[in-house]
Every structure is written in C-alpha cells, then in structure tokens.
Amino acid sequence: MEHILDSYKKPVQEQENGVDFISVIWKKHKNGLINHKYVNPSLINSYSIGSSRKLILKPYFINVQNINSNSKLFKAGTIYSDYNGKIDTKKIKPLYKNICLNFPTRLAPMSIDDTIFSTNSKRIYSAGGIVVSIDNPIKIILELLNDKNGILHLDKNTRNPAIINHGYRIMCKLLNVSPSLSIYIDDSKVPRHSGFASNGASLGAVCSSINELFGTPIRNKDLLRFLATNYGEQYNVGDSEFLYKNICVGGCLATGLYKDGIQVLTGHTLAGSTKYYGTAIIAIPFDYKPISSNAFLNLEQIAVKNLIDFPNEDYKRYITSNFKHIALPKLASSDISGISNIIFGDRFNDEGGLSIKKFISKIFPRSTQIAEKVRSLYDNDKPHCDMLGTSSLSPTFFALTSNKVDENICIKRFKEQNMAVYVCPICNDTYSVEFNKKNL
Numbered sequence: 551m552e553h554i555l556d557s558y559k560k561p562v563q564e565q566e567n568g569v570d571f572i573s574v575i576w577k578k579h580k581n582g583l584i585n586h587k588y589v590n591p592s593l594i595n596s597y598s599i600g601s602s603r604k605l606i607l608k609p610y611f612i613n614v615q616n617i618n619s620n621s622k623l624f625k626a627g628t629i630y631s632d633y634n635g636k637i638d639t640k641k642i643k644p645l646y647k648n649i650c651l652n653f654p655t656r657l658a659p660m661s662i663d664d665t666i667f668s669t670n671s672k673r674i675y676s677a678g679g680i681v682v683s684i685d686n687p688i689k690i691i692l693e694l695l696n697d698k699n700g701i702l703h704l705d706k707n708t709r710n711p712a713i714i715n716h717g718y719r720i721m722c723k724l725l726n727v728s729p730s731l732s733i734y735i736d737d738s739k740v741p742r743h744s745g746f747a748s749n750g751a752s753l754g755a756v757c758s759s760i761n762e763l764f765g766t767p768i769r770n771k772d773l774l775r776f777l778a779t780n781y782g783e784q785y786n787v788g789d790s791e792f793l794y795k796n797i798c799v800g801g802c803l804a805t806g807l808y809k810d811g812i813q814v815l816t817g818h819t820l821a822g823s824t825k826y827y828g829t830a831i832i833a834i835p836f837d838y839k840p841i842s843s844n845a846f847l848n849l850e851q852i853a854v855k856n857l858i859d860f861p862n863e864d865y866k867r868y869i870t871s872n873f874k875h876i877a878l879p880k881l882a883s884s885d886i887s888g889i890s891n892i893i894f895g896d897r898f899n900d901e902g903g904l905s906i907k908k909f910i911s912k913i914f915p916r917s918t919q920i921a922e923k924v925r926s927l928y929d930n931d932k933p934h935c936d937m938l939g940t941s942s943l944s945p946t947f948f949a950l951t952s953n954k955v956d957e958n959i960c961i962k963r964f965k966e967q968n969m970a971v972y973v974c975p976i977c978n979d980t981y982s983v984e985f986n987k988k989n990l
Contacts, residue, residue: 627719631779653755659939678816683805700728711790717756745941750802828952833964
C-alpha cells in the first residue's frame with residue numbers, strides 16, 4: 551500500500567487551452583540545485599538563452615484603484631489588502647544561499663457557513679472552513695543569486711508560473727527587497743483539480759520560503775491573512791502574468807502555516823484545531839477526468855453563487871449552534887466527532903449547499919452512487935472511520951482512521967467502487983525546512 555500519492559495515474563502530457571502541459575520533471579545540478587537553463591517565458595523583458603528564455607521579473611505592483619473590481623483576472627503582484635503588521639525593512643537581509651522547503655497540502659470537507667460568501671474590496675471572507683492537513687507536500691527549492699536586480703528564474707515546466715510570480719512580487723513589496731531568485735517547485739505528486747489545493751499550497755510554499763530566506767520577519771498567522779486576502783489562482787497553463795480572482799478562506803495556506811492536522815478557520819483565523827494521529831484513506835474514481843483550470847474556476851464561481859443563494863436559514867442556525875456548542879468544545883479536547891458529524895450531514899445527508907447530491911454529482915454523476923455505497927463506513931453503530939467526506943468541489947472521497955483493521959476495511963470498500971486508493975499520513979506540523987545553506 552502506498553503512503554503518498556506518487557503513483558496517481560495522470561497522463562504524461564495534457565492539453566489545456568491549446569497549450570501543452572508537460573508533467574514536472576526534476577532537473578538538478580550535481581550539487582542538488584536548480585538547473586538555470588530551464589526557465590519560463592517572461593511577461594516583462596525576456597530574451598533567449600540558447601533554447602531557453604530568461605525571466606526578468608522586476609518587482610512592480612498595480613495600483614488597486616486602477617483595477618475593475620468586477621474583473622475576474624488580475625496581474626501578478628497586485629495587492630488588494632495591505633499587510634497590517636509592522637516590519638522593520640531596514641534590518642532585513644538574506645540569511646541563506648539555498649532553501650528547500652516542504653509545504654503540506656490539504657483536504658477540504660466543507661465550508662462552515664455557506665450563506666456568507668460575498669465579494670468585497672478587501673477580499674476578506676468570513677465563511678471559514680474545515681481542513682485536514684496531509685503529508686503529501688509540495689517541495690520548493692529556492693536559490694539566492696548573486697545580483698540584486700530582481701530577476702526570477704523558473705523551470706520551463708512550472709505548472710503555476712503566475713502563482714510563483716505573484717508570490718515573489720508581493721513578498722518583495724512587503725519586505726522592500728528585490729533579490730534575484732531561482733525557484734523550482736515539485737508538485738508532481740499532487741493531482742490537479744481533485745481537492746488538494748495545489749494552487750494555494752504553491753503560493754504558501756513560495757512566500758514561506760522567501761520569508762525563511764530573510765529570517766522569518768513575518769509571523770505565520772500574519773502571513774496567512776496577507777496571502778488569503780491577496781489570493782489568486784492559475785488560469786491558463788504557462789501564463790505567468792494573469793491570475794484568476796477567487797475566494798480564499800485560508801485553508802489551503804493554513805495547513806502549512808499552522809500546526810495540527812484538523813483545523814477550523816473563520817475569517818482567516820484559526821478558531822480551533824487538534825492533532826490527529828492516523829491516516830487519510832483517499833479515493834479518486836478511475837473514471838473521473840479533471841477538467842481544465844479555467845473550466846474548473848468557472849465551476850467554482852457557480853458554486854459560490856449557489857452558496858450565496860442558499861436559502862436554508864434553519865440550516866445556518868443549526869450549523870452555527872453546533873459549532874459553537876458541540877464541535878469546537880469537543881475539538882478543544884481533541885475529539886473530532888462533533889466536526890465529523892457536521893461534515894457527514896453537510897455532504898452525505900444533503901444538508902449543505904455543496905452536498906454530493908446537490909453539486910458534486912453535477913461534476914461527476916457517479917459520486918451519488920459511491921456515496922451510498924461508502925456512507926456506512928461512518929453511518930454505523932460501529933463506524934470504521936473517524937471522519938468521512940469529500941474534498942472541496944471534487945469527487946475525491948476520504949476517510950480518517952487510526953485503526954489498521956478499519957483502514958483495511960475502508961480501502962476495500964473504496965476499491966469496490968472502482969477507485970484508486972491511497973493511504974496518506976496526516977500532517978500535524980507546519981511546513982518543514984529540509985535544508986538551508988548559508989554560504990553567503
């Protein structure tokens with residue numbers, strides 16, 4: 551049984567919006583650093599170096615007043631919501647030459663209050679959500695180059711160049727620096743559009759590694775709020791200039807910036823959390839074919855509209871009361887049963903606006919059949935898992951268990967539904983620094 555999603559069956563090459571997407575290939579020098587030969591087309595000043603191109607990404611920033619707030623696309627480096635903390639930028643200097651960092655990904659079983667998603671100029675969404683942090687990380691290798699001209703080098707096969715560019719620019723703005731960096735991201739173990747938040751984890755990895763480079767002048771909780779309110783997602787493969795403006799409640803970032811495997815967020819703040827010493831059994835239908843990035847993002851906009859229009863005020867009061875009086879108090883004692891019951895009702899009992907029947911079945915019709923077959927893993931006098939859910943808007947099912955016998959039962963049940971099944975450890979810590987070398 552595999553303990554990470556590294557054998558997920560995905561094609562070597564995909565076609566998205568007419569642009570070839572090649573799976574990431576790890577390219578290293580003998581000393582383990584990035585091969586600077588492989589870089590992406592630049593959005594500002596680019597020129598050829600042999601068969602490759604060099605990114606000249608001077609930190610520049612867009613005046614938010616000049617942007618149409620209704621536009622779905624925005625330029626990398628745009629800051630919508632300022633950082634509220636204090637940073638003594640005069641004392642900031644790089645401490646390392648190289649950093650390698652692992653940023654965990656997540657499963658997202660539900661948002662907390664579906665009725666309060668809305669757009670606003672500061673992009674602060676108080677809806678919140680429940681996230682499960684899994685030890686299937688995105689790896690980033692960052693190298694500080696000798697010049698200080700603000701040049702960013704990326705591997706030519708980077709899947710999310712606009713996100714990397716965006717993270718680089720907003721951190722340069724925040725810290726008032728302009729380092730030249732070589733950044734390589736390995737996200738090849740994270741399936742796309744399957745509920746793992748690779749976009750958010752990539753942004754978190756880039757900004758955390760830059761924060762580490764300069765001695766972590768920004769606290770993790772402050773970095774979370776800053777990134778969540780200036781969040782965007784990759785829209786077109788290979789495009790390093792424009793991102794898609796999308797709602798972020800913070801879960802995709804919190805799993806790398808806060809400790810504990812089970813987290814509850816509200817208003818970009820950790821409302822409660824606990825460690826979970828077990829595994830996530832993750833199941834993805836073999837016949838599920840993830841759609842393109844822009845199609846998926848358009849689908850998310852439909853989901854948001856469904857949430858805003860969700861009329862069930864009784865359900866809203868029920869959720870609020872259950873969280874306040876049952877789920878969060880239990881979570882404080884490391885008991886996740888209150889949260890798990892809410893998740894199960896929301897997704898499997900058709901109580902929430904994004905339940906399996908109401909919404910996920912529109913993406914993948916067979917999800918309702920799968921749900922009926924696997925629901926007894928949790929809905930049972932003697933349940934075989936501590937939590938059962940689906941992740942985000944995808945038909946990715948998962949079960950949490952700390953018992954080996956129950957783990958095997960869950961695996962067998964999922965496999966019976968023609969699903970690829972993986973066992974992944976829960977991550978109870980923040981991002982981890984694999985190495986940092988001074989050599990300055």
